[in-house]
Each structure stands twice: as structure tokens, then as C-alpha cells.
Amino acid sequence: MQALYAQLLVxxxxxxxxxxxxxxxxxxxxxxxxxxFAHGALYMMGAFCAYFLxxxxxxxxxxxxxxxxxxxxxxxxxxxxxxxxxxxxLDHLYGLLLTFGIALIVQGVxxxxxxxxxxxxxxxxxxxxxxxxxxxxxxxxxxxxxxxxRGWVVVFSLVVCLATWFLIEKTRLGAYLRAATxxxxxxxxxxxxxxxxxxxxxxxxVGLAALAGVLSAxxxxxxxxxxxxxIIVVFAVVVIGGMGSIMGSIxxxxxxxxxxxLTKYFYPEASNTVVFVLMVLxxxxxxxxxxxxxx
Amino acid sequence: xxxxxxxxxxxxxxxxxxxxxxxQDKTVKIGVLTDNSGLYSDLGGAGSTLAAxxxxxxxxxxxxxWKIDIVSADHQNKPDIGTTVARQWIDVEKxxxxxxxxxxxxxxxxxxxxxxxNAIMINTGAATSDLTNTQCSPNTIHWVYDTYMLANSTGQAxxxxxxxxxxxxxADYAFGHALERDTSAVVVKSGGKVIGTVRHPLNSSDxxxxxxxxxxxxxxxxxxxxxxxxxxNTIKQAAEFGIVSGGQKLAGLLxxxxxxxxxxxxxxxxxxxxxxxxxxxxxxxxxxSKRFSERMKNKAxxxxxxxxxxxxxxxxxxxxxxxxxxxxxxxxxxxxxxxxPTDDPLFGKGTIRADGRKLHPAYLFExxxxxxxxxxxxxxxxxxxxxxxxxxxxxxxxxxxxVKK
Numbered sequence: 001m002q003a004l005y006a007q008l009l010v011x012x013x014x015x016x017x018x019x020x021x022x023x024x025x026x027x028x029x030x031x032x033x034x035x036x037f038a039h040g041a042l043y044m045m046g047a048f049c050a051y052f053l054x055x056x057x058x059x060x061x062x063x064x065x066x067x068x069x070x071x072x073x074x075x076x077x078x079x080x081x082x083x084x085x086x087x088x089x090l091d092h093l094y095g096l097l098l099t100f101g102i103a104l105i106v107q108g109v110x111x112x113x114x115x116x117x118x119x120x121x122x123x124x125x126x127x128x129x130x131x132x133x134x135x136x137x138x139x140x141x142x143x144x145x146x147x148x149x150r151g152w153v154v155v156f157s158l159v160v161c162l163a164t165w166f167l168i169e170k171t172r173l174g175a176y177l178r179a180a181t182x183x184x185x186x187x188x189x190x191x192x193x194x195x196x197x198x199x200x201x202x203x204x205x206v207g208l209a210a211l212a213g214v215l216s217a218x219x220x221x222x223x224x225x226x227x228x229x230x231i232i233v234v235f236a237v238v239v240i241g242g243m244g245s246i247m248g249s250i251x252x253x254x255x256x257x258x259x260x261x262l263t264k265y266f267y268p269e270a271s272n273t274v275v276f277v278l279m280v281l282x283x284x285x286x287x288x289x290x291x292x293x294x295x
Numbered sequence: 296x297x298x299x300x301x302x303x304x305x306x307x308x309x310x311x312x313x314x315x316x317x318x319q320d321k322t323v324k325i326g327v328l329t330d331n332s333g334l335y336s337d338l339g340g341a342g343s344t345l346a347a348x349x350x351x352x353x354x355x356x357x358x359x360x361w362k363i364d365i366v367s368a369d370h371q372n373k374p375d376i377g378t379t380v381a382r383q384w385i386d387v388e389k390x391x392x393x394x395x396x397x398x399x400x401x402x403x404x405x406x407x408x409x410x411x412x413n414a415i416m417i418n419t420g421a422a423t424s425d426l427t428n429t430q431c432s433p434n435t436i437h438w439v440y441d442t443y444m445l446a447n448s449t450g451q452a453x454x455x456x457x458x459x460x461x462x463x464x465x466a467d468y469a470f471g472h473a474l475e476r477d478t479s480a481v482v483v484k485s486g487g488k489v490i491g492t493v494r495h496p497l498n499s500s501d502x503x504x505x506x507x508x509x510x511x512x513x514x515x516x517x518x519x520x521x522x523x524x525x526x527x528n529t530i531k532q533a534a535e536f537g538i539v540s541g542g543q544k545l546a547g548l549l550x551x552x553x554x555x556x557x558x559x560x561x562x563x564x565x566x567x568x569x570x571x572x573x574x575x576x577x578x579x580x581x582x583x584s585k586r587f588s589e590r591m592k593n594k595a596x597x598x599x600x601x602x603x604x605x606x607x608x609x610x611x612x613x614x615x616x617x618x619x620x621x622x623x624x625x626x627x628x629x630x631x632x633x634x635x636p637t638d639d640p641l642f643g644k645g646t647i648r649a650d651g652r653k654l655h656p657a658y659l660f661e662x663x664x665x666x667x668x669x670x671x672x673x674x675x676x677x678x679x680x681x682x683x684x685x686x687x688x689x690x691x692x693x694x695x696x697x698v699k700k
Contacts, residue, residue, distance in 0.1 A: 115337040120559030147535045264504035272496035
């Protein structure tokens with residue numbers, strides 16, 4: 001029974017990565033109608049950005065949490081301005097193909113320069129608070145040993161997810177955004193710069209991916225293919241949650257992390273496929289996803 | 296008149312025979328078939344091609360009138376792509392000898408083709424011990440390491456050191472199963488016990504669930520029957536969950552210096568595993584590795600796979616040079632290579648057995664603590680050495696049809 005609790009908690013931790021990544025995807029799909037296949041590559045760039053900041057300039061983890069998403073977000077906005085904006089109004093397939101190509105190029109370049117086995121990035125050991133050094137170490141919960149860093153990831157992701165949801169669903173800026181995707185011409189007539197809003201939104205989605213990359217750098221090796229391994233699962237999460245639904249992707253992200261964790265406990269061989277089995281089942285019953293709105 | 300004509304014929308025939316003996320073919324084409332872009336590209340890839348180039352330069356054959364070409368291709372870790380490239384190389388490009396060929400799946404597929412076409416494969420990258428066991432071939436030499444040797448060396452040493460209960464974390468495909476099977480056998484034979492196994496899908500990024508299960512099992516040793524990114528992520532996450540500080544020990548059954556480099560000593564310290572080459576073993580290995588790393592893009596030291604490419608080719612060049620020319624006959628050259636004892640600065644003195652197994656010592660290493668390391672790539676402490684004859688599967692246990700019993 002104790003082991004089961006442990007698996008539930010570990011599942012929740014993985015779920016927070018799924019939630020952060022699928023949230024970015026959902027934002028981008030909801031606002032730009034682009035299926036952003038470059039998301040995994042941008043997540044990887046976030047992790048590399050944290051690595052460079054630490055090893056080239058000595059800027060540590062805490063600043064990387066802020067700087068990396070901004071830097072990668074700017075890269076994303078350049079992508080949007082130079083390439084993606086020309087696809088507005090075209091079939092989803094074009095966006096998917098273009099972003100997939102971008103992902104391949106970005107991963108290829110990183111692999112050429114940094115090899116395949118990855119680079120080290122340690123869990124931050126500052127500031128020292130109480131008996132703990134930064135986020136290192138862990139505590140014994142009785143049923144499991146919980147690394148402090150993992151606990152931090154769950155809390156931090158939840159806060160970021162809810163803040164994003166609040167921004168889009170509850171603020172005036174979010175209302176403009178949603179209106180702009182519904183009827184760009186009308187919103188433009190009110191004097192709002194719709195293309196700039198779209199660009200900023202893409203930057204926001206990309207920034208979320210990069211943030212997840214920074215969070216994952218101390219847990220996983222910083223590798224060029226780290227995003228490619230994850231992106232398919234994240235897409236399944238978005239599809240199950242309902243394409244473009246913000247809350248749907250957050251909840252599904254956490255839920256799928258937990259389900260995957262349980263599968264790893266009861267039947268580990270199936271842990272990579274359980275998400276897709278679920279996706280098939282959900283699509284059979286409700287083709288728009290669990291919380292999806294019909295287009 | 297009749298005499299004069301027959302004399303003329305005889306003379307011409309003699310001249311032709313003599314001419315062919317003198318003008319022996321002195322061209323060789325080497326094919327470096329490897330992973331140039333995927334998860335194993337640091338172990339082989341561009342480094343293997345560089346090692347092949349260095350072997351050509353160091354062989355001194357060019358000065359003797361030989362013409363040696365190298366081609367390289369990416370098999371993308373897919374057996375079908377590997378065999379397609381290999382077939383084209385043999386049929387169109389007239390490649391004589393294949394080196395590297397990492398990834399067990401690709402290696403076994405190319406092994407069949409090389410035998411069918413009577414070419415040569417010096418395999419330095421694949422782990423499966425089947426290459427010299429059930430699938431052995433008169434055209435193939437398995438140069439650097441195999442699953443039997445890894446299991447034998449690391450497994451035995453750790454059980455002897457008190458690690459008598461094992462829990463396996465196994466990559467769920469042929470390679471992982473083979474490594475787990477071979478290691479379990481060694482553990483049990485040495486008086487230890489296997490108390491559990493968890494099979495994880497290939498290319499998992501998160502190992503925390505599996506590690507928690509291993510932790511709960513209370514086994515003294517957690518054996519990692521996986522490779523590449525799976526192993527490095529396992530090690531990194533095991534440190535995070537306090538597995539090593541909690542008293543359990545991780546056993547890397549297949550680990551390369553590039554993996555240790557990418558993990559960093561802080562995380563990798565204390566790991567035990569087996570390799571047959573390390574750049575800092577002796578003057579010979581140091582001299583080669585220094586030259587190698589200067590020419591590598593990221594200044595990396597050679598992995599044992601890349602060192603094997605150099606060593607295997609040096610022996611091949613010596614053999615064909617002694618034969619006076621390239622007969623373009625795989626079986627004949629490999630037979631000659633087996634007759635000749637091997638000797639090079641990287642692997643020392645060794646032999647090639649009838650089943651195609653190259654014998655040389657296996658070294659058990661421990662990864663240094665950060666304080667013990669004097670600089671970049673100074674990572675290993677030598678813990679023990681097993682002579683080649685004891686490290687690899689004995690011929691008496693071999694199922695290879697080439698071995699006479």
C-alpha cells in the first residue's frame with residue numbers, strides 16, 4: 001500500500017511536466033490554430049539555455065527560471081514573425097509540417113554540436129534554508145523518500161498553470177485574445193493590434209515549454225533528443241484533454257502522469273503505451289476530448 | 296616452327312603468371328557503418344571514422360604503394376537501413392571491410408550479409424555475444440566487448456565484494472534481456488540471489504517509479520541492464536532519490552566514458568563497471584588518445600568502440616601487408632588474421648579465437664570522486680583486471696559451428 005502512495009506521488013510529479021507542456025500547446029493551438037510540433041525542441045532549448053547560463057556565465061538555476069523562458073520565447077516570436085504567420089488561415093496540416101521541420105532542424109543542430117549523450121546539470125544547492133541546501137536532498141515521508149526538488153516541481157508547475165489559466169480566462173487581456181481568435185477583423189476594428197497579440201501568445205506558449213525544460217534539466221540529462229522523446233505523449237495529453245482547452249490540458253496532464261505512474265507499478269512494460277490506449281478510448285467515446293469545445 | 300610457336304606460348308604464359316604475382320592488388324575500401332545521429336553517436340559516429348583515418352595514417356601502407364579509401368554512413372540504428380547500405384557498399388562501392396557496426400540488431404543483420412558476400416566485419420560496437428556464439432561467421436571478428444564478458448566481469452566482482460542480492464532494471468528488448476540473463480546466471484553461480492526485476496520500455500525519460508520499486512526491494516545491488524540515455528537518466532535519478540546514500544549500490548553493466556563525461560563525476564562517482572579500453576591506462580593509450588582528442592570536434596577522448604576501430608584496422612593492415620596484396624577474399628583474410636597474434640598500443644597483446652572472438656584483458660573500473668579527478672576526462676580508477684582467456688565465454692561453452700569439439 002505504501003508503495004502505491006509513492007507511485008501516486010511520483011505520477012503527480014511527472015504529470016506536472018505533462019501539464020506545463022500541454023498547457024503551452026493548448027494555448028498555441030487555441031489562439032493560433034497551429035499544432036506546434038516544435039514544442040519538444042523548444043522545451044529542449046529551455047534546458048540547454050539553463051545549461052549555458054550556468055556553465056558560460058555562471059548564472060544559476062533561479063535566474064535561469066526567468067531568463068531561459070524569455071530567451072526561448074523571443075526565439076519563438078521570431079519564428080512566428082518570419083514563418084508561422086504566413087500559415088494563418090491555412091489547413092492545420094501546414095503548420096504541423098512546418099513546425100515538425102523546424103523541430104528536426106533545431107534538434108539536428110544541437111546534436112551536431114553537443115552529441116547525443118547529454119550534458120550535466122545539477123540540482124541547485126543554494127540558498128541554504130534551515131537544514132536544507134537549496135533544493136538538494138530529500139525527506140522521508142514514511143512511505144517514500146521524496147526529493148525536495150521533485151516536490152518543488154509540482155508546486156511550481158501548479159502555480160504557473162493556474163496563473164496561465166487565470167490570465168487567459170479571467171483577465172481583460174485574455175478576453176481580447178479569445179475574441180481575436182474568434183473574430184480577428186472585428187477585434188482589429190477596436191484598434192487592437194491582433195498580429196502582435198498572436199506573436200506574444202506564441203511567445204508565451206514557447207516560454208512555458210522552455211520553463212518546463214529548465215525544470216527538467218536537473219532531473220533528466222540535458223540532451224538534444226529530450227523533447228523528441230516526450231512530445232508524442234504530450235500530444236496525446238492535449239488530444240485527450242480536448243484540443244485548445246486550457247483547463248482540460250492542465251487536469252489531463254496531471255491525471256495522465258498519475259495513471260502512467262500506476263501502470264509503471266502494476267505492469268511496467270505497458271507504461272509507454274497506456275497513454276495512447278487512453279487516447280483511443282477517449283476519442284471513441286468523445287471525439288472532441290474530455291473538455292474540448294467543438295470547433 | 297612448331298617448337299618456336301610453343302616456346303612463344305610458354306613464354307607468354309609465364310610472363311602473365313609472373314606479372315599477376317608482381318602486380319598484386321593494393322587497394323582497400325573501408326566502410327564505417329555506425330550511428331551518426333542517434334543516441335549512440337557519441338560512442339561511435341564521427342569518432343569511429345576518425346579512428347579509422349588514424350589507423351590508415353599510422354599503418355604506413357600509403358608509403359608502400361597502397362591506396363586506402365574510407366566511406367562512412369549512418370544506419371540510424373535500423374537493421375533494414377544498415378543492410379541496405381551494406382549491400383550497396385559491397386556491390387557498388389566494393390567495400391572490403393566493415394568496422395564499428397554498433398547496435399546488436401544492425402550487427403546481426405549485417406553479419407549475415409557479410410558472410411553471404413564474403414566480405415569482412417570487425418565489429419567493435421555491438422554488445423550481443425551471439426556474434427561469436429550461435430551466429431558466428433568465418434567473416435566476422437568481434438573485437439572489443441560482449442554481453443557475456445560484461446556480465447562475467449562486473450557481476451562476479453560485485454558479488455565477491457558482498458553484493459549478493461540483486462534487483463534488475465532492464466531495457467525491455469533483446470539486448471536488455473540478454474544482459475539480464477547473462478548477469479543473473481553469473482550472480483547465481485557466484486552465490487548471490489536475484490530478488491526482482493523490472494522491465495522498462497526503451498527510451499524512458501523517467502525512472503523514478505522503477506527506482507522506487509528497486510529501493511523497496513532492499514536489494515544490495517541494483518543492476519542496470521540498459522544503455523545510453525536510459526542508463527545515464529537512471530543514475531542521475533538514483534542519486535536524487537538517495538539510493539546510493541541509502542546504502543544500495545548501482546551496477547552499470549554497460550557504460551562508456553562518454554556516459555560518465557555527460558553525467559559528471561558528482562553524480563557518477565563510485566560506479567563500478569567494465570571496459571576493455573581506457574585512455575589513461577598506459578603510455579600507449581595516452582599517446583593515441585591525446586592525438587585523437589585533439590582532432591575531435593568536442594575534444595572528447597576515445598570510447599572503447601572507437602579505440603577498437605583503430606586497433607582492429609591496424610591488425611587488418613598488418614595482415615594484408617604480410618599477404619602482399621588484397622585478395623578481396625573475406626574468409627581467407629580473416630583466417631590469416633586469426634593465425635597472427637594481435638599487438639597494438641591500445642589493447643596490448645592478444646589473440647583472435649576460432650569463433651571470431653578477440654581476446655584481451657577486461658578492466659573493472661570505479662568512477663573517481665570529484666576531488667580525486669585531476670582534470671577533464673580523468674574519471675576512472677582501476678579496480679581489477681581479468682585476463683582475456685577468463686573474461687570471455689570459454690570455447691568449451693560455445694555453440695559456434697566453427698569451433699571443433
